[in-house]
Amino acid sequence: MKMRAGWCAVWIAAVYFVPAVAKADQWTAPTPDELKMTAQPEVPGAAAVYLQREILTDDALHMYSYYVRLKVLTEEGKKYGDVQLSFLKGNEGVNTTVTDIAGRTIQSDGTIVPFTGKPFEKMVEKTKDVKVMSKVFSMPAVQVGSILEYRYKLRWDDNYYLSPDWYPQEELFSRKAHYVWKPTDKMLTSKSNGHESLSNSIAWSPILPDNAKVKDTLLPGGNQHILELSLENVKPMPQEPFMPPIANTSYRVNFYYTSYRTADEYWKGEGKYWSKEQDKFIGQGSAVSAMVHATIVPGDTSDQKLRKLYAAVMELENTDYTRQHTSAEERMAGLREIKNADDVLTRKRGSSDQLAELFVAMVRSAGMKAYVMMVTNRERRMFNPNLLSLYQLDDAIAVVNVDGKDLFLDPGTRYCPYGHLEWRHSLAAGLRQVEGGVALANTAAEPYTFASTGRVADLKLDEERVLKGKVTESFEGDPAITWRHVALRGDEASLKDDLKKHLEEELPAGMEVTVNTVENLTAYEKPLKVSFTVSGRAGTATASRLLLPGDIFLVNNKPTFTQEKRETGVYFQEAAMYRDAMRIIYPATYTLESAPAKNSWKFQQRAAYTIENKPVANSVTVYRNLTMGDFFFAPKDYAELRAFYSKFEGADQDAIVLKVGAASAPAKAGS
Template identity: 30%
Template sequence: MLRNSLLTTLVLAVVFSIANVNRATAQNWPEVTKADWELTDDPANPGASAIILYREVDTDDKNAFTNTFYRIKVLKDEGKKYADVEIPFYKGSSRIQDIRARTLHPNGQTTDFDGTVYEREVVKARGVKYLAKTFTLPDVQTGSIIEYSYTERWDKIEDWVFRSPDAAFIFSQFSPMFAERWMVQDDLFTKRAHFSFKPLPFALGWTWANLQGQGQPASHKGLVEYDATNVPGFKAEDYIPPEESLKGRVEFYYIFKEAPKNAKDTKWYWQDLADKRAKDVEQFIGKDKSFTKAVDFVGEDSDSPEVKLRRIYTRVQQIRNLSYEPEKTEKEEKRQKIAENNSASEVVKHGFGWGNEINEVFVGMARAAGFDAAMVYVAPRNARFFNPSLLDWSQLSAEIVVVHLNGKDRYFDPASKFCPYGLIPWEEDTTTGFRLDKDGAAEVKVPPGASSDTVISRKGTVELNEEGGAKGSFELSFTGQDALERRRANRDRDEAGRRKALEDELKQSSPSGTTVEVGDMTGWDKPDEPLKVRYTVETEGTMQLGVNRLLFPAVPFPGEVKYFFQSASRSLPVYITYPYEELDDLTLALPKSMRVESVPSAKNNQTGFGDYSLSIENHGTSVHILRHFTMQEGLVPAQYYPQLRGFLATVRQADETRLVFRSDSSAHVGGDR
């Protein structure tokens, strides 16, 4: 969470670079060649629906704009979807202007776009959200070529920043001076691409990755250029690491300070900048005594440290968090009397603050109550992975708090809305960070969460009828990351919207023809309590075997099966973002005319990927089912995919193992079989 709009711009600009910033909003469209019209397939991926014939990028940092140009050829009917264009941007950080587009037809005719450009929110994987300008090119058919260009502009940097590297270095800590990022690899095969970058008047460095067979950027007279040809399209797979860390790319950074002569790596940069940031943070937090009165509420001396810290956490979460409010104009801020906070104590006094300010208040209060606490700047892993070779402080775009409690370091993020005590959002753990305190900065590795932190618990009864129909009543409980994810995704919805979102989620994971109805919901706005949902499920029939037998799955109406893989092979790693557990405690009740004939034997499977156990008790006229599934977090290389897939296949197979029921008097009653 960031203190002011400049810092917010910094983080948003980092994520914006996913938008494949390009060039060429020229008055004249580049010429379409005869070879472009004759190209009918993707040479690297035969059968592709479309290819990028040409893509151009031109960024001018001093004049604060990037021009973009795309030329795409539609090869199959499926490729007509590329007529729907999305141009991502971040409101308040940049502006999209001068959109031009047209459709070229094989018969030589051209249809210019003169329709409406819309603005809507786009939600990507792992909670990454952004706005996009959207429009649809006209009359696109197989064989058509579509072209569009646009300009992205942002506020120019003030002249004083250019007076010296020291001034720029200071400014770079609070604003987007990360230079440029070229995402060279697109989802489609790219026949030809040209990139250019006119940087600010400072020394420049760059890194590149996943560009096998391509050249390197060349710098000449203040302009960096790069040409790429025949770049394979990026083939995404289910549950992969952030695409930005996998695609071919070139990333630039400004150099405001030379590396020490004896430096063997880039640790000096991160340490130096973290030490400077630590001074700013400590100055904002202030002395412990400034919070002496503010922590009178923590309790008696006889209360445990855990109890005291939890009270501080609850108090801090009550501060109005400006980071979750719509951006305000200067007049609105004055009307609402939103003053700038110059210290953590002023945050308490005013009753509002930005996310990082709220976390700094937590540090100050914890220290005043006798705890060893500090801020930690971390690199969130939902949009990209930390790259220490890219000297760009904006990678550390999230702030959490570390408190030494009961002999070990614990991590907290009270500024994250709906985040309960003892948990931090999954994207902020298992990553690199820097602890900032009175003694300077120190690199830390934030540990992963435990599977027991995130539990999906389901308890209920399913009643069968003679026709094989079933009706179930359940209570579903979410804790940890699964509760946090749903609360964050639905925070702007009313009760009806939240109910519909849960019903849609449950229907999506239920068998076809199943009716789902959500009833009571509790805990939406209480992060320290489980998010609970009561719901019913009804289906008309199940599989029959013979005249008097019925089959039913061992785990009826299962929830969403995460990380289920159909493909037998894979080229990219599997990314399991956080560990979790599933607990099922179910009773299956039979009609009076039926008895249990057989139930599957108990299952127990323990692997490095996770654990699974299933036990089924036969009570003659009912069945009691206990299921426990644990999935561990981690990055699973592609070579271990068959083992992971095999483990998850055994889980699904066990869940779908059939119970056998009979309706005649000879049914086996009592005892498992």
């Protein structure tokens, strides 16, 4: 994190900044090289490249000014001629507008076609407080070889200031990227966590190449600073399977106004106000107290109390998985705005964060030490303590001290089993309450045994070479949470349809799938079990042999890691277990010639794979187990991890070979 405390002033940089602003309002004459270029050597086969990108932010004008020059290199690259510019409509201060759109297309022979169209508006997304809008337009006469050049301004309300965020790394290669911010020299007042603060500084958190740095220039004669970043030949964002959150891997500079001088000072200061607001919401309400006394009994152990209170919260409606009720609906029902835990309990519904806070209130009312913790969602980002912003904290969980040890619980995630955290919150980090204050902290990791998927196929092959039988899938931990959330967002019919499609994607094409039963859908402490009936042809037949899948659930799998090298680490959702068992009973007219050979491989002490077969009479059963004991693997481990995957994914595709006709000696177990 870079921080500049206080703003001294200057005059000379005014001369420095004005030409930069003017440049964004001018067109750039293309060079002969730009006109004739057909590729960018650093990114062979690229559909397009940015020749130039520029964003100028002027606080005095409450405006961002954008300027883009893009070269179309292939037919696919022509899609960049359709431009969508996002802005917000909402409450005071949220409103932004897009203005001054202008553009032109330059053909490879130098012919200029000006943009004369009229952009139209469309709504992209609507939430309770804001609409995400887009202005959409198409550049004229876009061809392979065209240079697309356009500019526009994004404006916001005059009584608000928005610090910029710079993202130099995008999906396309950039020859040049230039960013300038002219921040206000005024003392700013901001309100958050129930208090007002005066900001007399700005700070920034950079993730940049080694040779890049934000330049801070003080203008002579006043309190005006200019912040600038110039980059050349910026590689595109990596596009690799199983990447860590892009927010932690792509180049960026996040700016913010602040009154704090250090990161430690910020988290202690803002954390104090945040904790005070949490305690105010939690309160000591009579409804919570009555609920607790009705739920637990004298003599309950700490664990029994917690389990009962946790189960009581899980019974309430979580509006993050159903829907939030509008203010108008609440007023018609005679309900006021939710201000405390009692209000959540009275309504018997609340958001994920509100339910987590209600649980903390209930545990405190039961006489135990409990705290709120705000964590980053690992699917979106990893916590960055040098980014001085509470907005990177996504979700609330609960921390309960039991016999001197902290127990992390996730009552805000519907159907998360007691004593566990959903994968997005495990081994995450954030800000938590502690006795007498706040602290930055990490959450606990979940063992690989928590996330388990088991698949069992019991199939019979008939004389027409059709497989029929029963398939059972069992989900525990995170996979079960995922399917239970799918159920919350639909009805029984839609859930069965989703489960049917899920299995159809795993099985050989053309197999018919029927969902029979779904067990333990709301019994979140038990495995979620789904029973299917399946029927259809599978495998390949010759005159004398029938080749069937060695594991019917894996026939459509493709190699996971095809790249020899990669830039980023490998990032799975969670450590997990996968167990398959498939039995095929075949007619007496067939004999077993071979089946997937017994094998086992390990990757360090972090992953393991086994496969074996067991023939009995006129049947064969294949057992396949994969255990991933970790979820993140650094780039230095990629070659070894890729080799491990290559071995077992090859074994996954080994076939069961049945011979037609005369009997022969049965294959030995594991052969």
